[in-house]
Amino acid sequence: xxxxxxxxxxxxxxxFSSRSVEGQKLDELLEAAKWAPSAGNMQARDFILVREQKTxxxxxxxALNQGFISEAPLVIIACANxxxxxxxxxxxxxxxxxxxxxxxxxxxILLVAHSIALGSCxxxxxxxxxxxxxxxxxxxxxxxxxxxxxxxxxxxxxxxxRIDVHEEGW
Amino acid sequence: xxxxxxxxxxxxxxxFSSRSVEGQKLDELLEAAKWAPSAGNMQARDFILVREQKTxxxxxxxALNQGFISEAPLVIIACANxxxxxxxxxxxxxxxxxxxxxxxxxxxILLVAHSIALGSCxxxxxxxxxxxxxxxxxxxxxxxxxxxxxxxxxxxxxxxxRIDVHEEGW
Numbered sequence: 193x194x195x196x197x198x199x200x201x202x203x204x205x206x207x208f209s210s211r212s213v214e215g216q217k218l219d220e221l222l223e224a225a226k227w228a229p230s231a232g233n234m235q236a237r238d239f240i241l242v243r244e245q246k247t248x249x250x251x252x253x254x255a256l257n258q259g260f261i262s263e264a265p266l267v268i269i270a271c272a273n274x275x276x277x278x279x280x281x282x283x284x285x286x287x288x289x290x291x292x293x294x295x296x297x298x299x300x301i302l303l304v305a306h307s308i309a310l311g312s313c314x315x316x317x318x319x320x321x322x323x324x325x326x327x328x329x330x331x332x333x334x335x336x337x338x339x340x341x342x343x344x345x346x347x348x349x350x351x352x353x354r355i356d357v358h359e360e361g362w
Numbered sequence: 363x364x365x366x367x368x369x370x371x372x373x374x375x376x377x378f379s380s381r382s383v384e385g386q387k388l389d390e391l392l393e394a395a396k397w398a399p400s401a402g403n404m405q406a407r408d409f410i411l412v413r414e415q416k417t418x419x420x421x422x423x424x425a426l427n428q429g430f431i432s433e434a435p436l437v438i439i440a441c442a443n444x445x446x447x448x449x450x451x452x453x454x455x456x457x458x459x460x461x462x463x464x465x466x467x468x469x470x471i472l473l474v475a476h477s478i479a480l481g482s483c484x485x486x487x488x489x490x491x492x493x494x495x496x497x498x499x500x501x502x503x504x505x506x507x508x509x510x511x512x513x514x515x516x517x518x519x520x521x522x523x524r525i526d527v528h529e530e531g532w
Contacts, residue, residue, distance in 0.1 A: 226525040295465040355396040356408040
């Protein structure tokens, strides 16, 4: 599929079949994350893979009780590694580049997931401190997205979209 | 090309030919941005297209004198629109979601650019206040990436990459 068609046809999936994600497919998702660009190639991002049911349920609870998270066979938690980025870039690395490094990698994961028939959803609404506690994420590292992944059991309608473009200046 | 091959083969391009970017290709880049996911579909992002030489030179200067920016036929400045995001999400929208909304859209632009033979580069090092002044970007909107785009006049070597993955917890 053409990349633009891939981008347009990807939907947020919140219902998953019970089929697990094959190891080879997981490798492809991680390869996509690995090749995401990052500020100064610092790759200030980390990924936590969660498959244990109990942990998934705790994460779902920390994500304002979004129960569908625990029904996905695989949950990837993407983290902005402020420590890695600040070594080279100080506070701009902490508050911007590390977030971008992790965010770009997640988008690559979502796109590749869709291309190999997996569904995923970007979850941004969660209690960061609780997620850090559940996953023992150290200081200086910030979870910035929870990404449940599995085979889709729904086919959502596309949302409306717009593009806000300014010519030569605001 | 397979999406994973596309992701792997994309490089940061800092040398451009003088050939301009066709309108239809620009439309494809904006379409890619338009279909990027965003927190709560708030699409808290704006894009400024710059083609005027004088403006490009001012932006290059504000980006720590990275002169190659002014040599690209097209420069897109991606902005996190904190105002749009904060309406629904308050401070989390301002400091996280709006940055992510804009960042995801930029990654879509980079990937589609590469798929249609264009080169681009993510520039994150710049003086935000100066860029806001040059482009008359209002308060509550933050430029988060400068993206020069054009036909590549170089073929860079891939950088080394790694992936930091943790199982079930840090």
